[in-house]
Amino acid sequence: MCGLTGFLNAAQDQTADQMRAVVSAMAETIHHRGPDDTGVWCDPSVGIALGFKRLSIVDLSEAGHQPMTSSCGRFVIAYNGEIYNHGELRNELISKGHSFRGHSDTETLVESFAQWGIAATIQRCIGMFAFAVWDTKEQTLTLGRDRLGKKPLYFWHSGSLVLFGSETKTLRAHSAFNATIDRQMVGEFLKHSYLPTGSIYNGVVCTQPGTLTTISLGDSQFWSGRRFADVKRFWSLRPIIKSNLGNPFRGTYEQAIDQLDELLTDAVGSRMLADVPLGAFLSGGIDSSLVVALMQKQSSRPVKTFTIGFEEESYNEAPFAERVAKHLKTEHTELYVTAQQARDVIPLLPKLFDEPFADSSQIPTYLVSQLARQRVTVALSGDGGDELFCGYRRYFEPLEGFFRNQTNHGNGSTGGLVSRIAAVSRAMPSPLRHLAQTLMERASKWPVGSASKKLAMAAALFDDAGPHYRYLRNLSHWQTEDAEALGVPISDTKALATDLSRWLDQTVTMPSQYQEIWQMYDTLNYLPGDILTKVDRASMGVSLEARTPLLDHRVVEFAWTLPQEFKVHNGQGKRILRDLLARYVPRELFERPKTGFGVPIDSWLRGPLRDWAEDLLDESRLKREGFLNPAPIRQKWSEHLKGQANWQYHLWDVLMFQAWLAEYDRPLHSRSAAD
Numbered sequence: 001m002c003g004l005t006g007f008l009n010a011a012q013d014q015t016a017d018q019m020r021a022v023v024s025a026m027a028e029t030i031h032h033r034g035p036d037d038t039g040v041w042c043d044p045s046v047g048i049a050l051g052f053k054r055l056s057i058v059d060l061s062e063a064g065h066q067p068m069t070s071s072c073g074r075f076v077i078a079y080n081g082e083i084y085n086h087g088e089l090r091n092e093l094i095s096k097g098h099s100f101r102g103h104s105d106t107e108t109l110v111e112s113f114a115q116w117g118i119a120a121t122i123q124r125c126i127g128m129f130a131f132a133v134w135d136t137k138e139q140t141l142t143l144g145r146d147r148l149g150k151k152p153l154y155f156w157h158s159g160s161l162v163l164f165g166s167e168t169k170t171l172r173a174h175s176a177f178n179a180t181i182d183r184q185m186v187g188e189f190l191k192h193s194y195l196p197t198g199s200i201y202n203g204v205v206c207t208q209p210g211t212l213t214t215i216s217l218g219d220s221q222f223w224s225g226r227r228f229a230d231v232k233r234f235w236s237l238r239p240i241i242k243s244n245l246g247n248p249f250r251g252t253y254e255q256a257i258d259q260l261d262e263l264l265t266d267a268v269g270s271r272m273l274a275d276v277p278l279g280a281f282l283s284g285g286i287d288s289s290l291v292v293a294l295m296q297k298q299s300s301r302p303v304k305t306f307t308i309g310f311e312e313e314s315y316n317e318a319p320f321a322e323r324v325a326k327h328l329k330t331e332h333t334e335l336y337v338t339a340q341q342a343r344d345v346i347p348l349l350p351k352l353f354d355e356p357f358a359d360s361s362q363i364p365t366y367l368v369s370q371l372a373r374q375r376v377t378v379a380l381s382g383d384g385g386d387e388l389f390c391g392y393r394r395y396f397e398p399l400e401g402f403f404r405n406q407t408n409h410g411n412g413s414t415g416g417l418v419s420r421i422a423a424v425s426r427a428m429p430s431p432l433r434h435l436a437q438t439l440m441e442r443a444s445k446w447p448v449g450s451a452s453k454k455l456a457m458a459a460a461l462f463d464d465a466g467p468h469y470r471y472l473r474n475l476s477h478w479q480t481e482d483a484e485a486l487g488v489p490i491s492d493t494k495a496l497a498t499d500l501s502r503w504l505d506q507t508v509t510m511p512s513q514y515q516e517i518w519q520m521y522d523t524l525n526y527l528p529g530d531i532l533t534k535v536d537r538a539s540m541g542v543s544l545e546a547r548t549p550l551l552d553h554r555v556v557e558f559a560w561t562l563p564q565e566f567k568v569h570n571g572q573g574k575r576i577l578r579d580l581l582a583r584y585v586p587r588e589l590f591e592r593p594k595t596g597f598g599v600p601i602d603s604w605l606r607g608p609l610r611d612w613a614e615d616l617l618d619e620s621r622l623k624r625e626g627f628l629n630p631a632p633i634r635q636k637w638s639e640h641l642k643g644q645a646n647w648q649y650h651l652w653d654v655l656m657f658q659a660w661l662a663e664y665d666r667p668l669h670s671r672s673a674a675d
Contacts, residue, residue, distance in 0.1 A: 002033055002053055003034050004080050004165065005026040006048070008048050009049075010047055012044065012047040016044045020040050023049040026171075028053075029170050030167055032542070032543055041078075046217055048134050050067040055545060058273070058274060085126040109125070128547070129144065129145070139216065144212045146209060147553045148523075148551050149532055163176075168354055169354050172664070178202075179201060181200055181627070184489050184491075190478040192476065192529070193656075194359060210233055212232050214229060214231075245516070249561040249566075259558065261583070264555060267552035268295055272295060272380075276378060277375060277376040280303060287577070288381065291380050292328060295380065296328045305333070306333050312600055323589050327585055335367075343608060343609065347659075350656075353660075360648075361599075366541060378545045379539070383550065385577055386522075388555070390573035395519065477649050477653050485629060487628060515564060578590075627657075633651075
């Protein structure tokens with residue numbers, strides 16, 4: 001795991017020494033991603049420069065040094081990631097006459113490019129990766145990113161210059177980079193709490209998962225700005241889902257469990273290969289427990305597992321993890337962190353995440369990464385199980401079945417009332433729908449999980465925009481209608497959600513099909529934009545490599561062949577994962593309500609973080625910076641402080657933007673939001 005950067009200057013107006021100095025400075029900004037080694041390569045005759053920071057995982061010798069040139073001299077690569085099946089590829093290359101200096105997967109990858117070409121090689125690869133490769137023969141730069149978007153890669157083009165890197169801070173280190181903020185992306189960030197489609201900067205492109213972006217030195221239309229780079233997709237989830245839903249798994253449920261067991265065992269086992277100490281995050285939940293169980297199954301010694309605990313009981317998963325660790329006989333390390341230790345992470349977040357990011361679970365993710373890094377260099381995680389196997393509660397709550405199920409909780413319960421409201425929702429005239437919408441908006445301030453919140457969710461059924469619109473609206477923080485008050489553009493979720501052709505080319509009639517669409521939406525958006533970004537930045541911030549076996553693309557493709565009833569049973573998701581885990585861990589150790597991996601931002605904002613937040617939300621400061629109108633923000637801040645509402649998510653979005661802006665404010669001023 002490493003960091004890469006570089007540039008292609010078509011003007012070819014720099015000496016080799018000048019190019020090395022520039023790309024070295026760019027690479028130094030991501031020293032945290034690779035503290036073990038630094039590499040620079042350039043060719044002033046064509047204007048290409050590659051920079052690299054190495055975290056040594058496989059082949060710790062000089063033979064693993066990057067940037068690396070293929071033995072034939074044609075390809076030069078800077079590469080971040082791991083190719084887990086590189087041994088098989090290497091054996092095939094040896095049979096074709098190739099020889100190797102060392103045993104790194106980087107060397108296997110660049111020699112595979114020489115043998116089969118870039119696109120054909122990537123089709124063969126199992127792993128996570130982002131790379132920049134220069135083809136000296138064709139004089140092309142190719143930027144590649146893995147199928148699910150585990151590893152990041154950005155680029156920016158202006159005139160005769162292309163900059164690229166693992167994080168946008170590498171681009172900022174180049175004197176030619178014009179760091180202006182995209183106001184549309186500010187709105188998208190406030191809506192989602194992450195950047196779902198790109199970068200906060202105008203002109204910066206976040207390369208999309210499963211694509212190869214090629215820039216040719218001889219492409220005059222690209223350099224003149226008349227044509228975008230050549231982007232080819234080598235893997236796409238949409239056609240896979242469409243194909244697999246039309247050709248579902250034909251075996252029995254037990255056969256499906258057996259096949260998933262075999263697939264995951266291989267995915268976990270291949271991710272246990274490393275020349276450095278290796279361990280796993282363990283929360284005691286289904287996903288991480290299954291990963292650790294399959295690691296221990298294949299290990300001759302106790303697996304190193306890591307958990308953090310919190311003083312606040314509702315946020316503390318450490319006791320659950322400890323019980324699973326004892327059963328599996330892992331070498332378990334847990335650390336109870338104080339609220340102050342957690343809050344001490346907050347000043348680090350702007351630099352750590354590089355761009356605005358406001359999923360507050362970023363704090364415990366960083367802390368558990370920091371804990372693991374004290375003993376290991378690689379850690380496996382359980383990310384991806386919710387998206388693939390229908391694990392999020394939100395996949396069930398917008399459905400009428402959720403409300404009908406509430407009647408099982410007793411006569412006269414809130415659930416019974418909710419069910420009755422749902423039953424008549426379709427017949428309600430428009431004025432009552434309007435009243436229900438008002439109720440929903442007011443209820444957004446109520447505590448999650450309260451009876452009133454469930455009532456408001458039932459009221460959402462009055463909204464005849466459709467379940468997809470309601471689903472995405474429930475995922476959003478600042479809504480489209482907030483845009484005018486905030487002074488930033490926020491796109492209309494409704495158009496995206498109701499255009500089913502973007503998701504599945506079929507008529508959706510059953511609740512399970514709604515769930516499948518939401519799972520796909522999250523896999524394409526929330527997973528790379530939020531979850532994988534969070535894990536990458538938090539782990540790499542402490543020079544720790546995180547590996548995600550549940551997101552092996554073979555597991556992803558298999559999961560989408562499974563009938564939804566293999567994933568959902570009795571209103572509960574992850575059925576097949578639960579039953580597979582039960583082969584290794586007693587059910588009583590993991591069957592419990594799903595909990596988030598969070599921190600009590602709501603109470604912190606009213607207490608120890610109040611002064612910090614007040615400074616960032618100061619009315620005169622907001623006006624001076626010119627991005628956000630202060631009125632709606634100050635109103636929510638006042639209501640939150642008085643305990644009239646819980647606006648923690650809305651406020652955390654603004655605070656993380658403001659904290660990021662304070663870190664990089666000098667070159668980033670915008671026009672007044674009123675302009």
